[in-house]
Amino acid sequence: MTGMNVPFFRADLAGHELEYIREVLESGWLTSGKRVQEFEKLFADATGAGHAIAVNSCTAALHLACEASGVGPGSEVLVPSLTFTATAEVVEYLGGTVRLVDVDLTTGLLTPDLLTQALDAHPSISCVMPVHFAGAPCRMLGTTQDPGIVKICQSRGISIVEDAAHAFPARYADGKPVGSSIGTTACCFSFYANKTITTGEGGMVTTNDDAVAERMRRMRLHGIDRSAWDRHTRIGAAWEYDVIAAGYKYNLTDIAAAIGIAQLERAEEFRNARARLVEAYRERLGGIDAIRLPAADQASNHHAWHLFVIRVDPASGIDRNQLIEKINDQGIGTSVHYKPLHRMTHWSKTALIEPSGCPNTDDWFEHCLSLPLFPSMTADEFESVCTAVENAVANCLAGAPRI
């Protein structure tokens, strides 16, 4: 966000990014090649996944994963309403129907209970897309008495496509990395410019299922059975290939992969820096009665901390929009995650939803705002954000005119 003293996000590209980009440019091979393969291998190692397939966005990853898991005309797919439109739109690309579901009010996540209620009421649901919102993994794993999302879906033959756009690097409850494929079809990550690591635009989809991986690899590049790199580096006629389906053009370039490799080298360092900022925010803002900070049990190292979402306490009487304005007026960038899908024109017409709606999602949206959270935030910038929040809250409470 320009014109802000503290932007909502600032990417840190001070590692090996330029060096690796230069190598790619000097190599003369710009599209998907050696660097993409290396990025995929490193990402598979980082997540413990059997396969990592690089694509040019998380949206592409979600589309490929849903396609490979059999979503098609007539499919009903469960999507939390508290998400970005990309999660839902890929279902419609494939001719399926989106059913929106509510989230937990303290975490913004789909829970096993909410999932069970939805599946009991709608046995036609064939796929579920849990969103690891803000970088906090949903409760995928559980116990025999208290099953998590994976077991609940497996017992009913329902596939799972994880939206982990916010959740690299994060860990499930058992400590395994998100994306390590714990019984889901696939897990989708975003490397969009403001994500926890970036390639400008880009994404990755991980899976442990060999057949799903092969389908996604081919569909990522026009449904062709051999990649361009493969054709030019292996023995046999470079021109020879087959087309096994009408695929997509979702491959990542080596230029983007070069940035991704450099970012991946620092992913844990970035995560730790964000986690430290979260602790500092807790200490500094925890005493303000009018706002609620993210649930304290989310403070573990399992959280990717992509977003720091605070919520206005409804009892304070503070208007969320006014609070945002007063923070922005002091030069601090903020955002809102999310205006629910069921409040969007398109989804309000096409998505299925309970007659009672998604009350927790509405409550979340009406009171939430996201504060800046990025690894290169300086102590002065942190101080400016906290002072701005304190001033804005005090000002709203006093019902004073705009700062």
Ligand SMILES: Cc1ncc(COP(=O)(O)O)c(C=O)c1O
């Ligand atoms: C929850 C969620 N899912 C999917 C996406 C889509 O990611 P991309 O921009 O890489 O396609 C985003 C992007 O912001 C997101 O926040």
